[in-house]
Amino acid sequence: MTVSPLARPFPALSPIAGVRIGTATAGYKAWTRADVTLVDLAPGTAVAGVLTRSKCPSPEVELCRARLAGGRARALVVNAGNSNAFTGLSGREAAATQTATAAALLGCAAEEVFAASTGVIGVPLPRDKAVAGVTAAHAALGQADFHAATVAIGTTDTFPKAATTAAMIGDTRVTLTGIIKGSGMIAPDMATMLGFIFTDAVVAPEFLQAALAAANAASFSCITVDGDTSTSDTVLAFATGAAGHAELAGWASPGADAFAAALADLCHQLAQLVVRDGEGATKFITITVTGAEDDRAARVIGLSIANSPLVKTAIAGGDANWGRVVMAVGKAGEAAERDRLSIRFGSTEVAAGGMVVPGYDEAPVAAHLAGQDVDIAVDLGLGQGRARVWTCDLTHGYISINADYRS
């Protein structure tokens, strides 16, 4: 598979204390690559998660949702090549059996084992392969690093995606590292956004959940490749507590803001990497909406622009077709007044006050659109609401990946 032209190099990642990784080949497809990943987490690790809002979620998503209530994790199992979604009782049993196997091997409660699977919908996870795979991954614990795990959780991803950052909690430096896969919110048979964040910080589960939810709202919830939402989207954050500082129990704890800011920065980086591997992507598009009634309205309008096939194809073609942005604002359904609307491409204002700016010169806009990074800014002139969303262009590559083959 051709690497996305928007790819970023894999960062240098140090191990996180309290996190051990093993990978193995379960053989969910006719391949020899590693496709099952087991992460062993130190006892007492706090866990938080955000999960797909799909009404037809995978059994793994349901399992995570139920187990998040406990707030503690001892292991994570990830399968690549089979999403196990829409597979009825046999799929549910396979997920339960695989996580119970991990629990038995690690000597923990099954309720402390989390799971995610990505790949084709509608084929039950083969139970025997899943059990053998996680057993082999357990035997290999400590032999895989974050890079190996990132490759093992990938499917149609064209490059491995990870990010790292750090925060100071008092005098203690804590590390936050995340790995992520996904080339669409969902993609052809074999893709879904799965993200896993690991930190050695000492964090109460409730605060980890609050900080993750806040970070998610401005990162994973603000990206779109094709507007299609997976049955399996999962982001889990694990805090092993190995750094040993005083626990971050809530927003008032010393260092809580620094940790939350670092987590938000990490999610921001990971989310952008997913867009950079969007199917067929050739342009990375940032859409900034200001002046909306409120932040919620700004995000809805931003996503309406980001999901518009006509806006995305115009940018693919390097076409300064700002009328399509007007269309996408108009269809979003949120408060907008045509005659207060202004639009920028890059640093050039193209429209204001309900019409094109006097003496509009398309040349600088065309030059901006010829680059890989495209910025569109819309001001609604109504209030203080603002949002930023990220997407990619819609190209022949997307059609080729999704239509020009039989699954």
Added chain:
Amino acid sequence: MTVSPLARPFPALSPIAGVRIGTATAGYKAWTRADVTLVDLAPGTAVAGVLTRSKCPSPEVELCRARLAGGRARALVVNAGNSNAFTGLSGREAAATQTATAAALLGCAAEEVFAASTGVIGVPLPRDKAVAGVTAAHAALGQADFHAATVAIGTTDTFPKAATTAAMIGDTRVTLTGIIKGSGMIAPDMATMLGFIFTDAVVAPEFLQAALAAANAASFSCITVDGDTSTSDTVLAFATGAAGHAELAGWASPGADAFAAALADLCHQLAQLVVRDGEGATKFITITVTGAEDDRAARVIGLSIANSPLVKTAIAGGDANWGRVVMAVGKAGEAAERDRLSIRFGSTEVAAGGMVVPGYDEAPVAAHLAGQDVDIAVDLGLGQGRARVWTCDLTHGYISINADYRS
């Protein structure tokens, strides 16, 4: 431009008493084709309309919305090649001046002249060309038929689209004829859905509006090509009253149901023709949703499937990827229970009870998908809500039309 493979022949259309048509070349683009259409309507003609819900509508849409309150029409002016949307004061003045010119030529009030424009967004309708064009079209009144008008209102349409039907009001046969253009809800610079319906029936404006709104809900509101909503979408219905029967004043009037049914049938035909000319379309897709909580939920779920790029590309590729239908149901946000969901492609049930059917054979599904007409049926197993929506597939043709050129 290549004619859509889904095109239908133009029907034989008789004139409607009380309707006279003239076309002319205003020259909104560098072309010699007719691009302005004037329709002269008998005094007392009732009018009704449904208009885009865009928050950034064109001045013509605003003008129609205001004038519909009067309930009577003497003329319709349609411009092709310039949508006049997002053009500020000068666009509004051009629309007002052009319709005032038509009113002066016909000796009626300006408030009885309706207008629609389609084409590039952001370029004010050139006032002098618009006035000269409508004046020339007035001089040509009676020289154009419905076919000529259909061609003159078209833009990127690959074939002219019209339909006709009739109803019996007591002993009187009335005719309903509609012409329509549009190759997307909006399309590259030059497209929008504009539909105009003419009948010689005698109908009170209030009932015409009620019947049109009901017909619209099950036709134009149930189609999608790319999910992008135009700033200019307009459907107007004109009843000249030339048939001379007792006025249809409301649903209780004798013949009202027959008229409404004929109008609904006409709108249904016209809406399907728009899908058949969807940009890049190679498959005509009918999506039937049953068993939803209510009809509204069924329509939302149907449109979620119809607008999903992954469903549309799968069908373009002849891929029986029913997992993508599950995904689209799940993301719609309406009530759904995975384990009650069933899905059919053509006459083959592929999934039921939350999983693939036992012994599922893909062969008949693949055969169905190889044809031009694709039927997808989803039953939610929850209630009595149902809806039917129509769309087309998403192909390289769509990308080529919308990205592979500079506007």
